[in-house]
Amino acid sequence: MARPLPPSLYAATARPATPTPPLLRDRRASVAIVGGGFTGLSTALHLAEAGVDTVLLEAHEPGWGASGRNGGQVNPGLKLDPEVVSQRYGEALVALSYAAPDDVFALIARHGIECEAVRGGTYRAAFGTADATELRSLAAQCGERGMPVRLLDAVAMRVATGTGRYRLGMFDPRGGQLNPLGYARGLARAALRAGAAIHGDSPVTSLTRAGAGWALATPGGVVTADRVVLASNGYTGGLWPGLAQSVIPVFSAIVASAPLPPALADSIVEGRGVLYELGEVTFYYRVDPAGRLLIGGRSRSRDLAGPDAFRFLSDYAIRLWPALHGVAWTHGWNGQIAATLDHMPHLHAPAAGVLACLGYNGRGVAMATVMGREIARHLQRAELPMPAVPIDRIGLHRFWKAGVAVRLTYGRIRDHWATRRSIYVGVPSAPASSKAASVESGSVPVDDEPTATSHKRHSGSLADG
Numbered sequence: 001m002a003r004p005l006p007p008s009l010y011a012a013t014a015r016p017a018t019p020t021p022p023l024l025r026d027r028r029a030s031v032a033i034v035g036g037g038f039t040g041l042s043t044a045l046h047l048a049e050a051g052v053d054t055v056l057l058e059a060h061e062p063g064w065g066a067s068g069r070n071g072g073q074v075n076p077g078l079k080l081d082p083e084v085v086s087q088r089y090g091e092a093l094v095a096l097s098y099a100a101p102d103d104v105f106a107l108i109a110r111h112g113i114e115c116e117a118v119r120g121g122t123y124r125a126a127f128g129t130a131d132a133t134e135l136r137s138l139a140a141q142c143g144e145r146g147m148p149v150r151l152l153d154a155v156a157m158r159v160a161t162g163t164g165r166y167r168l169g170m171f172d173p174r175g176g177q178l179n180p181l182g183y184a185r186g187l188a189r190a191a192l193r194a195g196a197a198i199h200g201d202s203p204v205t206s207l208t209r210a211g212a213g214w215a216l217a218t219p220g221g222v223v224t225a226d227r228v229v230l231a232s233n234g235y236t237g238g239l240w241p242g243l244a245q246s247v248i249p250v251f252s253a254i255v256a257s258a259p260l261p262p263a264l265a266d267s268i269v270e271g272r273g274v275l276y277e278l279g280e281v282t283f284y285y286r287v288d289p290a291g292r293l294l295i296g297g298r299s300r301s302r303d304l305a306g307p308d309a310f311r312f313l314s315d316y317a318i319r320l321w322p323a324l325h326g327v328a329w330t331h332g333w334n335g336q337i338a339a340t341l342d343h344m345p346h347l348h349a350p351a352a353g354v355l356a357c358l359g360y361n362g363r364g365v366a367m368a369t370v371m372g373r374e375i376a377r378h379l380q381r382a383e384l385p386m387p388a389v390p391i392d393r394i395g396l397h398r399f400w401k402a403g404v405a406v407r408l409t410y411g412r413i414r415d416h417w418a419t420r421r422s423i424y425v426g427v428p429s430a431p432a433s434s435k436a437a438s439v440e441s442g443s444v445p446v447d448d449e450p451t452a453t454s455h456k457r458h459s460g461s462l463a464d465g
């Protein structure tokens, strides 16, 4: 039984979907895809454009999963630093991941996808000293690779974000934002136009060998295909042994405000850029083209809906920007990302003709789009951009959910006590004038001790957007 979309801002505002009726007969295909998020839709689109007979099966509707619920941040790069990615997988994957926003915005332009896309850049923001150190290291690594990033000191961050929360930021102009459900629907429409078949309300209930190929059973019919792509990410069930246990499904939540007065909207993240914080319990946010603030962070591990279910998000926003007092919060929703223990996406080829790709660790808007394209190319004989690895079940998997909850509670308590005096570790008040953000020149002014953060990666914790 197909489940409705969560009551997100996107469900209320995205362009309507092109119908994708359920599969109601048996049929053959060259490639069958399980899952209608960015990974599956991009694979279907690129295969169909190459003339490959492709069927995509989605349990609910395209964009129902994380792809239609996320923060809409089109961010360059992966969770790990370029140096680490380069050492493990080679420089080409670093380049691919940092160029991924280019590919997303090019795809949107090529297919005329109406999804409120704005390319205002990505800010990575540090309030802890350890995070600031890691951010400097990241900026150096990006700079060595000729990437157009720049560091912003606390004053510049105050100007760029309207809050004195941050001691350091890194701006990357390649990032941007979009309405993710609108984007998913646009990809589906483009794939259908290119000749792919997409069936919503068609959960794949079993995957079995059928001669040299595979049979995918749904309640309305069976697809027999030469090759199969599993693209179910944080919503992976038991279709392939061990796949669900190879990732940790972590919930992330978002609340959206009513459109803000223009001056207030413009003061939060300059140029409609997007921002994500580095640290243990972190937040991410953007102001959309209609002037609504969308702010997200980790959620309790079950489906919840409505802005009141996520008061900690709006409360945090009000602490960042006291002028938000009294603003209406209209939507709140959550969804599941797939986290991996090595913080990298995983490609698997567990049997002849079967590929799986999942585990974007909250960095999937751009990367899943690109991985879908790369999988499509691979199915036409190109090399994969990263090696396919064996499916590795995470030990004591069923206890991870409880583990994430404990860590979340601990992080919140610690954050609460550490920030009781002030959350402003950058500069406490706005500079008198000037919107011209200064580039960091060496030392960062520090007014207060930062909140204690101890993460070991530059780019946020398990459940950030």
Ligand SMILES: Cc1cc2nc3c(=O)[nH]c(=O)nc-3n(C[C@H](O)[C@H](O)[C@H](O)COP(=O)(O)OP(=O)(O)OC[C@H]3O[C@@H](n4cnc5c(N)ncnc54)[C@H](O)[C@@H]3O)c2cc1C
Binding pocket: 034, 035, 036, 037, 038, 039, 040, 057, 058, 059, 060, 061, 062, 063, 064, 065, 066, 067, 068, 069, 070, 071, 072, 073, 074, 075, 202, 203, 204, 205, 231, 232, 233, 234, 235, 236, 237, 239, 251, 252, 253, 254, 296, 334, 335, 336, 337, 357, 358, 360, 361, 362, 363, 364, 365, 366, 367, 368, 464, 465
């Ligand atoms: C709240 C939230 C905020 C986020 N913010 C950001 C962000 O700002 N930037 C960013 O880069 N990333 C973000 N992410 C992560 C990003 O959304 C994901 O990495 C990305 O959407 C993954 O796409 P996907 O296609 O792999 O998986 P999904 O979009 O999750 O799609 C998987 C699909 O598979 C389907 N499925 C599962 N099993 C079956 C089956 N047996 N048969 C048929 N269909 C099946 C599901 O119904 C689902 O629609 C966020 C995620 C969440 C939840």
